Amino acid sequence: MTQKTVENATCTFCGCVCDHIGLQAEGDRIVKTKRACGLGEAWFKNHTAEDCYPDALVDGKPATVDEAVEAAAEHLYQANMPLVYGLSNTTCEAQRNAVALAEWVGGVVDSHTSL
Amino acid sequence: MGGKVTCTLGEVKNRADFIIYWGGNPADCHPLHFSRYTLIPKGKHVPEGRKGRTMVLVDVRETPSAKHADILLQVKPGKDFEVITTLRALVKNQPVDAARVAETGLTLEQLQDFVDRMKNARFGVLFFGMGLSMTRGKHMNSAAALALVAELNAYTKFVSMPMRGHGNVTGADVVMRWTTGFPFGVSMSRGYPRFNPGEFSTIDVLVRGDNDATLVLGADPGATMPQPAIDHLARTPTIVLDPKVTHTSRLARVHITTATTGISAPGTVYRMDEIPLPLKPILESPYPTDEEVVHRILEKVKEKPAWTPASYKEVPCA
Numbered sequence: 548m549t550q551k552t553v554e555n556a557t558c559t560f561c562g563c564v565c566d567h568i569g570l571q572a573e574g575d576r577i578v579k580t581k582r583a584c585g586l587g588e589a590w591f592k593n594h595t596a597e598d599c600y601p602d603a604l605v606d607g608k609p610a611t612v613d614e615a616v617e618a619a620a621e622h623l624y625q626a627n628m629p630l631v632y633g634l635s636n637t638t639c640e641a642q643r644n645a646v647a648l649a650e651w652v653g654g655v656v657d658s659h660t661s662l
Numbered sequence: 663m664g665g666k667v668t669c670t671l672g673e674v675k676n677r678a679d680f681i682i683y684w685g686g687n688p689a690d691c692h693p694l695h696f697s698r699y700t701l702i703p704k705g706k707h708v709p710e711g712r713k714g715r716t717m718v719l720v721d722v723r724e725t726p727s728a729k730h731a732d733i734l735l736q737v738k739p740g741k742d743f744e745v746i747t748t749l750r751a752l753v754k755n756q757p758v759d760a761a762r763v764a765e766t767g768l769t770l771e772q773l774q775d776f777v778d779r780m781k782n783a784r785f786g787v788l789f790f791g792m793g794l795s796m797t798r799g800k801h802m803n804s805a806a807a808l809a810l811v812a813e814l815n816a817y818t819k820f821v822s823m824p825m826r827g828h829g830n831v832t833g834a835d836v837v838m839r840w841t842t843g844f845p846f847g848v849s850m851s852r853g854y855p856r857f858n859p860g861e862f863s864t865i866d867v868l869v870r871g872d873n874d875a876t877l878v879l880g881a882d883p884g885a886t887m888p889q890p891a892i893d894h895l896a897r898t899p900t901i902v903l904d905p906k907v908t909h910t911s912r913l914a915r916v917h918i919t920t921a922t923t924g925i926s927a928p929g930t931v932y933r934m935d936e937i938p939l940p941l942k943p944i945l946e947s948p949y950p951t952d953e954e955v956v957h958r959i960l961e962k963v964k965e966k967p968a969w970t971p972a973s974y975k976e977v978p979c980a
Contacts (some may be wrong), residue, residue, distance in 0.1 A: 556942045559910040559924040561697070562934035563692050564690060570944045577925070577944060584693035594922040596702030596945035600907050603681065603915040612950060612958075613702025617919045619877070620962030622915060626875035632864045634837075635828035636864065638929025641952035642830075642837040645879060648960045650842075650850045658834035659827070659881065660846040661863035662796070 548574040558583060560590040561634065629654035667812050668933045669821045671698075676705035677819075680783030684720040684807065685742065686791020686825045688729040695825075696730055702788075707785075716779065720745070721793060722903075735776065738767035740798035745773070746806040752777040753813055786811075786820040793826065801859070826934040829907050829923065830880070834931035868894045877902040880923070884910030899965075901959075903952050918955050921947035929953060 550573050557566040568591070569581030575596040580588045603615035610618075623629045630651040634642045635658055649656035674681070681700050681850050686703040696702055699751045704711040719731035737745055745766045750760050753772060760770040780786055788811050795804045807822060814820035834846040842848045844857035847864075860866055864883070867873050868891035875898055884892055885908065892913070900914040905926075911917040921927040926947030930938050 548895060551890050553942050553944045556926055556941050556944060558940070559829030559931050561692050561829065562832060563695055564696060564829065564931055564933040564939055565694055566939050567698075572944045575945060577686060582741075591925065592954060594905060594925045596921075596947045598948040600905075600919045600949075601917075602919055602949065603913075604907070604911065607916055614957045614963055615916050616745065618956065619901040619916045620966075621958050622875045622901060623877060623959070624799035624963050624966050626756065626873070626899070628873045629875040629877065629913070630867055630873040631877045632883065633879045634834040635831040635880050637830060637923050637952045638835050638931060639830065639833045639925060639938070640929045641879065641923075641956055643833055643841065644953055644956040644960060645877070646965065648843045648877070648956055649760055649848075650855075651960060651963050653851050653853065654875075655847075655849045655851070655862050655864075656838065656842070657840070657862060657864045657867075658846050659831045659846070660835055660863060661859055661978070662865065 552594040555580045558590065560586050561596040564654065623648070623652045623654070626654070632658070666808050667815060667821050668823050668935070670937055671700070671823075671933065672698055673821075674787050674823075675703045675786075677785040678706050678787045679708055679714055680703075680716050680718075680786040680882075680965055682718045682720065682732075682780075682786070682788045683727060683825075684788060684790045685722075685793025685795070685797070686789060687721070687727045687793075688789075688791075688825065689725065689856070691791075691827070692825060695789075699731060700789075716783075718776065737774060738765070740943040741766040742794050742797065743799040743803050743806055746803065746810050748773055749777055750806070750810050750813060751781075752812070753781070753814065755819070774901050775932050780820065781817045783818055783820070785801040786814065786818065788820070789825050790822065791825040792827070802878055813814060823935060828880075830931040830937055831929070832838075832934050833938070836936060836938075865891055871897075873898065874901045876902075877901045877903075878914070879920075879956065880909050882908040884908060884913055893961060903955055905947075905949070919949045920952045920955055921949045923952070927951040927953070 553570045556568045556570045569585045571579035577591045601609040603610045708714040718733045721737045764768045811822040813976045842855035847859045847862040849856045849862045896913040901916040902911045905922040926945045934957045
C-alpha cells in the first residue's frame with residue numbers, strides 16, 4: 548500500500564483554515580493527523596479517495612460525467628431564473644467559475660453568508 | 663452604519679491585549695482559534711502570551727468557551743442590539759437609564775466597566791459569531807457591532823472580525839466581491855450584477871419559488887434549510903456537485919461526484935481574516951474537481967445561443 552505524508556497541509560473544515568497540519572496517508576485514506584483539532588481530524592479521516600459513489604446520477608440513475616454535464620448545462624440554460632448556491636466548501640477557483648456560469652445563464656449567485 | 667475596521671489574525675496574535683468573543687463558542691466550533699491566533703500565543707507586543715491579554719465572552723449562556731474567559735457577560739437572548747447600543751452611548755459618555763439596561767440581563771456597572779476596559783486597551787479586537795449575527799436583529803446587530811468598534815478608534819486601536827464557519831465561505835465573499843462588486847446575494851438576471859439581500863438571498867428566493875433551476879456546490883441545503891425551500895429544490899431541476907451523495911443529491915435531477923476540497927482537490931481558500939492560503943491535497947481522487955466540472959458546464963452553456971435579458975430590446979434609449 549502506498550504511503551504518503553504531507554507537512555503543513557491546510558484544513559478547510561472551519562474558518563480558521565489552519566495550515567500547519569501534518570498528514571499521513573496509506574492507500575486511499577488518511578490514517579494519521581498531527582496538530583489538527585478534533586473537528587479537523589474527523590474531517591481528514593472521514594474523507595477518503597475511495598471510488599464508492601457513482602460518477603454521476605441523472606434522474607436518480609447512474610450516468611457518465613459527460614451526460615451529467617450535458618444535462619446540467621441544459622437545465623441551467625433553459626431556466627428563466629437559475630440559482631447558483633453554496634460555494635463555501637470549495638476552492639476560490641471553482642467559485643470564480645461558478646460566478647462566471649451564473650453570469651452566463653443570467654442567474655442569482657449566493658453563498659452561506661446570506662443564511 | 664457600515665464598513666469594517668479589521669486586521670489579520672497575525673496582528674491579533676502580535677498586538678491584541680483585549681479580546682472579545684460575542685455570540686460565538688470557539689472552544690467547540692473553532693478549537694484552535696485561542697491557541698493559534700488569539701489568546702495563548704506569545705506575540706511581539708504581547709510577550710507574556712495569555713497573561714498579557716484579557717478575554718471577555720458575551721453570550722446568552724455559559725458555553726465551554728467561558729472557562730477561557732476572564733469576564734463572562736451573560737446577555738438575555740435577543741437583547742444584543744440593546745447592549746451594543748448602550749455600549750455606544752457609554753463610549754460617548756451619554757446618560758443611560760440603569761433600569762432599561764437591566765432588561766438586557768446586565769447591569770450598568772458591568773457595561774461601564776466593559777467600556778472602560780475597551781477604552782483602556784492598547785489593541786482591542788471584537789470577534790462576533792452567529793449568536794450575534796443570526797439572532798433577533800440579524801445584520802443590524804452586526805452593523806451595530808461594527809459601528810461600536812469603529813467609534814472606539816477615537817480612543818484606542820480597535821478592530822472587529824466575524825467568526826466564519828464553513829471552510830471557504832470567506833473566499834466566496836472575496837471572489838464575488840472582485841468579480842461582481844458585491845459579497846453575496848447577487849443577481850445577474852438583467853445582465854449586470856445587482857445586490858439585494860432579502861430579494862436575492864437563497865432562502866428567500868427558494869421559499870418564494872422565484873428560481874426555476876438550482877446549481878448547488880459546496881453545500882447541502884437539503885439537510886439544513888427550511889422545509890419550503892427544500893420542497894422548491896425538489897420541485898424544480900436541481901444540480902448537485904459534492905464529494906458524497908447528500909440529502910440534496912437525493913432530491914436533485916443531476917448529481918456529479920467531485921473530489922474533496924483540500925484532501926483531493928487543489929486550489930486556494932481564504933481564512934476568516936481574508937488571507938488566501940494554498941491547499942496541499944494528499945490523496946488522488948477518482949473524481950474530477952468542482953473547478954473542472956463547473957468549467958465543463960460553463961463550456962457546454964457557451965455552445966448554446968447567447969442569452970440576453972428579455973427586456974433588452976424593449977427598453978428605449980433615454
